[in-house]
Amino acid sequence: MEITVDQMYRIENKGHDMGFLKKFMMENAGAASVRRLVDKLGSVESKHILIFVGLGNNGGDGLVMARHLAGYGAKVTVMLLGTPEKIKTEESNWNWSILQKMPSVKLTTGDSFNFDFKPDVIVDGILGTGISGEIREPYASAINFINEIDCYKFAVDVPSGLDPQTGETANICTKCDMTVTFHKMKQGIPKRKDLTGELYVEKIGIPPEAEEGIL
Numbered sequence: 001m002e003i004t005v006d007q008m009y010r011i012e013n014k015g016h017d018m019g020f021l022k023k024f025m026m027e028n029a030g031a032a033s034v035r036r037l038v039d040k041l042g043s044v045e046s047k048h049i050l051i052f053v054g055l056g057n058n059g060g061d062g063l064v065m066a067r068h069l070a071g072y073g074a075k076v077t078v079m080l081l082g083t084p085e086k087i088k089t090e091e092s093n094w095n096w097s098i099l100q101k102m103p104s105v106k107l108t109t110g111d112s113f114n115f116d117f118k119p120d121v122i123v124d125g126i127l128g129t130g131i132s133g134e135i136r137e138p139y140a141s142a143i144n145f146i147n148e149i150d151c152y153k154f155a156v157d158v159p160s161g162l163d164p165q166t167g168e169t170a171n172i173c174t175k176c177d178m179t180v181t182f183h184k185m186k187q188g189i190p191k192r193k194d195l196t197g198e199l200y201v202e203k204i205g206i207p208p209e210a211e212e213g214i215l
């Protein structure tokens with residue numbers, strides 16, 4: 001069953017109000033994404049993984065992935081597209097502060113994309129269901145950077161730039177090899193397999209009762 005983006009937000013909020021907090025949903029989203037990625041690649045040990053994160057909860061899922069991937073022995077670099085003070089939500093901030101205590105993950109911020117390694121994998125945690133309008137900087141430059149590199153590309157929830165409701169793209173959009181979306185498929189995503197690559201839906205622990213009155 002496919003749902004709308006609005007239904008997804010309402011289900012997420014209702015689950016949170018039931019006590020299944022968004023930080024737990026985020027944890028499950030990041031963990032499920034890493035399991036899919038590791039299953040696909042066989043092993044990520046010693047692989048260079050570059051994770052682009054936006055300031056919203058799509059970025060927060062990327063921060064969870066960073067911690068899990070470090071646990072699998074990957075060499076993880078996080079590129080936060082902005083400054084840490086501008087991270088929008090409590091759950092994303094919570095995950096950022098854990099990474100600050102983890103020397104096994106390299107944290108970089110800002111809008112300059114000069115890395116001293118060639119990534120084996122890029123994770124796109126720039127924009128998800130919160131997208132609206134044309135892509136602004138520095139997200140636009142990050143999306144261009146990702147599209148110009150030849151490596152395996154993984155989209156968190158939706159390729160950044162793709163509207164998960166309509167399937168239309170903004171001015172630019174990442175082109176990915178795999179996309180993992182959460183809880184239930186959003187209507188626009190499967191229309192664009194050319195951008196999502198392999199597409200999966202993962203449950204993230206939201207109680208089915210959170211759907212009552214919404215679906």
Ligand SMILES: NC(=O)C1=CN([C@@H]2O[C@H](COP(=O)(O)OP(=O)(O)OC[C@H]3O[C@@H](n4cnc5c(N)ncnc54)[C@H](OP(=O)(O)O)[C@@H]3O)[C@@H](O)[C@H]2O)[C@H](O)CC1
Binds near residue numbers: 029126135158170
């Ligand atoms: N489905 C679930 O139950 C869960 C999903 N999770 C993940 O959360 C994201 C949605 O997170 P949200 O914070 O609501 O939104 P985004 O991260 O997609 O976007 C955040 C901000 O990005 C800015 N924005 C929007 N459009 C643009 C644009 N065109 N160009 C540049 N920037 C843009 C905007 O901020 P402004 O300050 O600029 O207004 C947005 O607020 C979902 O996709 C999942 O990955 C959770 O983990 C929980 C479970």
Ligand SMILES: [K+]
Binds near residue numbers: 126
């Ligand atoms: K994304």
